[in-house]
Amino acid sequence: DHLCSPCNEHFSQVKGYLTSLDIPFVVNSRMVRGLDYYVRTTFELVTDQLGSQNAVAAGGRYDGLVESLGGPALPGIGFAIGLERLVLMKGEQRISSPPPQLFIAAIGKEAADRAFVLMSQLQVAGVRVEMDYLGKSLKAQMRRANKLNVAYTLILGEEELESGQAQLKNMSDSRQSMVALDTLIEVFLEKHC
Structure with a gap:
């Protein structure tokens, strides 16, 4: 009110x-x-x-x-x-924090909103995921992904939202492939976990 x-x-x-x-x-x-x-x-x-x-x-x-x-x-x-x-x-469970497996680099507000939901869904599926919350540039987000030593980075922007597919970058060899956002969780779990 x-x-x-x-x-x-x-x-x-x-x-x-x-x-x-x-x-x-x-x-x-x-x-x-x-x-x-x-x-x-x-x-x-x-x-x-x-x-x-x-x-x-x-x-x-x-x-x-x-x-x-x-x-x-x-x-x-x-x-x-x-x-x-x-x-x-x-109870007295041991809680550990292994490094993230995936970083979602979102470009723009709509992509960040979608990335937030994707991140949560991936986390529920057991994938360790990080993302940027400050709207930083793609370059800055890629630097953060490198610093976190993630295995993969999902690059999500306006074009990717429109096409329904995003770029998945292997951070160790820089190879990139397209992955459908609708099947991202299943594909990532099957191929990268």
Whole structure:
């Protein structure tokens, strides 16, 4: 009811991402976090496994925080996790972070939106995926893919969205092949995992 136009557009995009990923959510306009540097979005992750102490993590977006501390003007998001609650919920599992197998280099907003959904679908299928969230150039994204030492990079832009096919680059030998976006998950799992 009281959102400025850009904030309302951003909030609609966040809700759209959650909906497209089938993540259940409840909008709570009365949620207040204890820190005044949050902007646009705050959130809590809750579970039904812990009774009345159901919040496992909470946080929000804070554009401008790094800049106010003397750094560059960067968007940010942060959260706190209740480790005791997480351990109670998940047990004492070892959690490791192997390097990503795939980097999605998206060029333009529409491609970034599609890349976000593809990334989530690939992650659900067990593929370790990274992408850029800052709208950097293709060259900068390829540098990041190299730095992450990924095996493959999917290059997704306007032309690829129109054709329904994207370029999949093997980062070790620079060979590229076209892959249909509709079958990307199956093809990647079959040939590259």
